[in-house]
Amino acid sequence: MKAAVIRGIGNINVEEYPEPGCGPDEVKIKVAYCGICGTDPENLEGRFGLIPPEMLEKPRVLGHEASGTIVEVGSNIKQYKVGQRVACDFRSTCGICYYCRNKMQNFCQNSLHASPSFAEYATYPESAIYALPDDISLEIGAMLEPVSVAVHATDLANIYPGSSIAISGAGPIGLLCMEIAIRSGATRVLVSEPIAEKRALARKLGADVVVDPFNEDLQKIGKELTDGRGFDSVIEASGSVQAARDTIYLADNCGTILWAAVYPKDCEIAVPAFLMYAKELTIRSTFVSPYCFPRALNLLSKLELKPLITHIMPLDDIREAFEIHKQGKSVKILIKP
Numbered sequence: 430m431k432a433a434v435i436r437g438i439g440n441i442n443v444e445e446y447p448e449p450g451c452g453p454d455e456v457k458i459k460v461a462y463c464g465i466c467g468t469d470p471e472n473l474e475g476r477f478g479l480i481p482p483e484m485l486e487k488p489r490v491l492g493h494e495a496s497g498t499i500v501e502v503g504s505n506i507k508q509y510k511v512g513q514r515v516a517c518d519f520r521s522t523c524g525i526c527y528y529c530r531n532k533m534q535n536f537c538q539n540s541l542h543a544s545p546s547f548a549e550y551a552t553y554p555e556s557a558i559y560a561l562p563d564d565i566s567l568e569i570g571a572m573l574e575p576v577s578v579a580v581h582a583t584d585l586a587n588i589y590p591g592s593s594i595a596i597s598g599a600g601p602i603g604l605l606c607m608e609i610a611i612r613s614g615a616t617r618v619l620v621s622e623p624i625a626e627k628r629a630l631a632r633k634l635g636a637d638v639v640v641d642p643f644n645e646d647l648q649k650i651g652k653e654l655t656d657g658r659g660f661d662s663v664i665e666a667s668g669s670v671q672a673a674r675d676t677i678y679l680a681d682n683c684g685t686i687l688w689a690a691v692y693p694k695d696c697e698i699a700v701p702a703f704l705m706y707a708k709e710l711t712i713r714s715t716f717v718s719p720y721c722f723p724r725a726l727n728l729l730s731k732l733e734l735k736p737l738i739t740h741i742m743p744l745d746d747i748r749e750a751f752e753i754h755k756q757g758k759s760v761k762i763l764i765k766p
């Protein structure tokens with residue numbers, strides 16, 4: 430089959446790659462779409478902190494936001510059949526380790542990654558597969574994983590009816606968090622984003638105020654929107670270290686600050702300790718999306734997802750797709766193998 434294979438740092442090419450088999454407990458799909466995640470370019474460039482250095486030496490394939498059609502089911506699979514349209518979680522958890530049994534599935538000690546999906550075919554354990562409702566297209570289905578990440582983030586951000594929220598970064602996760610926050614009752618919504626096209630999209634999808642943090646006074650505008658107080662919740666979804674620090678100054682007394690992006694492995698962020706005391710702030714972070722896929726699936730028909738899909742590109746053009754991603758103007762790029 431064809432797959433986008435990375436050999437060495439920054440070098441990605443579409444080539445022949447061994448097609449995955451289908452074990453007795455697995456489901457094999459023909460990949461319809463797979464989104465480029467913000468971590469994928471970092472991974473391609475060898476900067477993603479979760480990848481051990483020795484892995485970077487080996488040929489590898491990325492892609493973890495897939496939808497597709499089932500082409501084969503293992504002998505033990507009862508629930509799914511060939512031809513069914515599905516979306517996928519890229520991780521499966523064991524259900525028996527300490528973390529799985531103690532409501533921290535995202536830290537499963539035996540978690541397995543599905544075969545990667547910037548490829549024509551991929552196999553998944555049954556537990557990682559979600560059947561798409563008839564009214565959900567395969568394009569929208571490929572948004573299931575990022576929606577699940579936004580569900581987990583908004584779960585942790587202490588959003589409640591009538592509350593105020595600031596979000597930094599209008600990429601897929603920032604915009605999805607915004608859409609879910611608004612539907613959860615957040616009423617004063619600010620989005621900070623340096624790229625004009627993305628600010629316009631945030632505005633169209635419901636932000637009350639959008640700010641260019643490089644050319645406008647974010648703190649001042651934030652105070653104006655909240656009667657001088659600051660925000661009940663602040664979500665950082667840009668991955669910028671500076672933006673992460675700025676979130677601390679955007680929060681109101683007792684505010685919840687959520688760092689929902691991936692940051693460089695060796696970076697440190699200075700936290701104003703006195704402010705933590707004087708404002709009774711909470712800073713939290715998120716790691717993937719435990720137990721969130723079923724609710725994300727319910728949300729697929731309720732969120733505005735189409736405007737977030739700015740590009741659909743064939744697998745053969747994946748190198749160009751990564752270039753477009755790097756320029757920062759795209760929101761979600763789907764690769765179509």
Ligand SMILES: [Zn+2]
Pocket residue numbers: 466467468493
């Ligand atoms: Zn991802």
Ligand SMILES: [Zn+2]
Pocket residue numbers: 522523524525526527528529530536537538539540
């Ligand atoms: Zn486990």
